[in-house]
Amino acid sequence: MQDIKPTDIVKALDRYIIGQHKAKRSVAIALRNRWRRRQVEDELRDEITPKNVILIGPTGVGKTEIARRISTLADSPFYKVEASKFTEVGYVGRDVESMVRDLLELTITQLKIREQESVQIKAMQLAEERMLDILLPKPSAPRGFALQPTAAAETPDANTDSGTREKLRQMLRDGKLDDRVVDVDVAERSTPMVEIFSNVGMEEMGINFKDMLGGLLPKSTKKRKMKVIEAMEVLAQEEAQSLVDMDKVVKQAIDKVEQAGIIFLDEIDKIVGSDGRQGPDVSREGVQRDLLPIVEGSTVNTKYGPVKTDHILFIGAGAFHAIKPADMIPELQGRFPIRVELESLGAAEFVRILKEPQNALLLQYRAMLATEGIELVFADEAVETIAAIAEEVNTRTENIGARRLHTMMECLLEDILFDAPDLPSDKMVIDRAYVESRLAEIKDDEDLSRYIL
16 A cells, blocks of 8 residues: 555546546545554554545445445455445344454455465365375275385385376376366365344354354265366365465454455435434434444454454445435534535536446447457447437436446347347447437337336
8 A cells, every 4th residue: 555645546546437536535545544544653553543434426426436446456355235224223134243244254255265376386286196196096004913014025116106106197287187087075065954043133143153063063075076177176175275274364354354444334324314203213313323333443243253443444325315414413423524525427427437447338348249259339429429318318317327328238239239149240330320219219208218228
């Protein structure tokens, strides 16, 4: 992170997200502040808390994408959860602490995969030795008492076995034994047939109970017949797992979650009551009060050990149509000091979204049809027409932002995508006339546009 300046973060986000400069600046500052905190002396470091952010704007303007991209950019643990999934204790729903446990689980899985990749060479060497033991079994020892053979007597057999083993090793590396079928002892990954139907806050109990039973039951193996090339992959995977130090992985994961974790709370406006009504709104305020200790800093117990949330960055997002952030309970408001309003997208932004990002929609469809040997060409006026229709449909029906482009592109290219394997031409040009012929009727019929677009 020390080399990534806020301007570099914004430039990196610009490659994938069009517009929303204010939001990009805010998350870039929040990300850089995490690095700055680590450079501060120890006494003050723990006192500096992250400045949580609320992104305000309609759906489809890039709120989730901004949060997801900065987590990838900073290599930070990232977890997205809908705030509406949580309810206060006593109501049907999930415990708010479960999002921290889920974030830790994801981080452990990612670090475990990285560790396995780092020991892959050693794992392949061990798998090779196991495979050679299968292909060339060692002679069984004779039963009863037997005199130990002298060194002179065992030398010829040892040399012969060693020479044969090396020949098999070379054949194995050359791929000459790939299609041979061998019997391999594979560990059975069967889970105990016991399940706990737990209530709110009891997810961990179910997990720990399964782990306890898994430890009591003996680990069984079964013989499977498979080709050598498949068996080598299975054996290498088993060896890689045994080479990974899980205690070290868990320790690193907890530290990474505590110091660099990002939790994205989507639909945070759904847990804010609008006018103080009774009934469901009581539960909404209860969710806010349950979220408060997690956001302001507390210790969450997990099966891997306690996790502190003091320095996890929380990014909230919501449309805030009928309500505003000030309608949240005051304590929670104070934990989200940075509030950024994202701009609605119009035709000009849609044109850029279709053409400019590294993962632009037009590039995606071109790449997919190139696999069928078809060159897909979009005229500039066709792109402008698609953007104009998207803006009009968003205005007349529901404003779903850039997601409208996905439905329109599928409708526009439906025939081409279906007939692509049988098309005689290897080049398809999409012009304004083609776009209007495919979308004009749907656009003009409001009921049809609601149903299809």
